[in-house]
Amino acid sequence: MTNVTRLRHALPLSSDINKAVVDLDTAIAKAIDVAKAAGLPQGLIVAxxxxxxxxxxxxxxxx
Incomplete structure (x- = not known):
C-alpha cells in the first residue's frame, strides 16, 4: 500500500486535492439525488x- 497517502500526514491539503474532494462530493450528492428522484429505495443506494x-x-x- 505504498500508493496510499494518509491525509493527516499531508495536511494542509493542496488546492487541487481540495477541489477534487469537493467535486467528488458534489458528484456523489447529485447522483444520490437523481437516484432518489427515480424512485430507487434508500437501502439500494446505500448498498x-x-x-x-x-x-x-x-x-x-x-x-
Whole structure:
C-alpha cells in the first residue's frame, strides 16, 4: 500500500486535492439525488455506495 497517502500526514491539503474532494462530493450528492428522484429505495443506494467503498478498499489493499 505504498500508493496510499494518509491525509493527516499531508495536511494542509493542496488546492487541487481540495477541489477534487469537493467535486467528488458534489458528484456523489447529485447522483444520490437523481437516484432518489427515480424512485430507487434508500437501502439500494446505500448498498451501492457501500459496495463501491468496499471494492476500492480492496484495490488499495491489494496493491
Amino acid at each position: 451501492e455506495l457501500h459496495g463501491h467503498a468496499h471494492a476500492q478498499t480492496h484495490v488499495m489493499v491489494k496493491k
